[in-house]
Amino acid sequence: MKLQLETIIIFVQNINRLKSFYVDLLKLNILEEIPSEWLLLQAGGCNIGLHKMGEHYPNKSEGDFKFDNNTKIVFETDQDIRSIRASLMNEKVPMKEVKTFDNYPYWLCDGEDPEGNVFQIKQRKV
Template sequence: MKTTFNLDTIIFYVQDVENLKTFYSAIFGFEVVEAFESTWALLSAGDGKIGLHQIGADYLDKSKGAFKFDSNTKIVFNIDQDIHLLRTHLMDQGVEMREVKTFDAYDYWLCDGVDPEGNVFQLKQQK
């Protein structure tokens, strides 16, 4: 049996749902389509969605200060505007952004950034 899989939602387990909900809706303009008592938020992100799920109480140690997650996951956003201008705009809003890069024989410009909890995202613009 052949099944087609279409990515619907990526869920981040986060310490502060409200902070990341504000970040992704204010910085990227993603619409909040669902929210529940600061423990869950679902945002529309183009053809997919981003879910923000509060991590379990065992991991919520606010005495250590701002939570930064060390993850091996990166979410990639295709963009249709100038990546250099968008990078500057995001940095002006306080978003941590890395340098724009590309590779030989690769048709895209790439630029990584980090959300307030350390989740890495990448902007991808066709050359």
């Protein structure tokens, strides 16, 4: 399995306030933006994603997947994301389904480490 740290996502309450801090004050470049919902910033060798918290976020544990903190580590791979997911599930790692969004160039799959921290694997669509 070949993974490279690509992004750290921070779930936030006010994208615009943090945009002022990271873009205007720290001078980070914007790579992607969905106003008031999502901001991807170039920060050297690893990007910082600012993601607006959803309504479900404060609920401690809905189903078998946790959101006990506000950070998600994102790994990018050039290997088949479904094979990686299957391999991790064979090792008893909790994994969600592979998903994507309209007009988004990546496949995404969230998982959970042994202490409940959420991580994501992403693969560029071909």
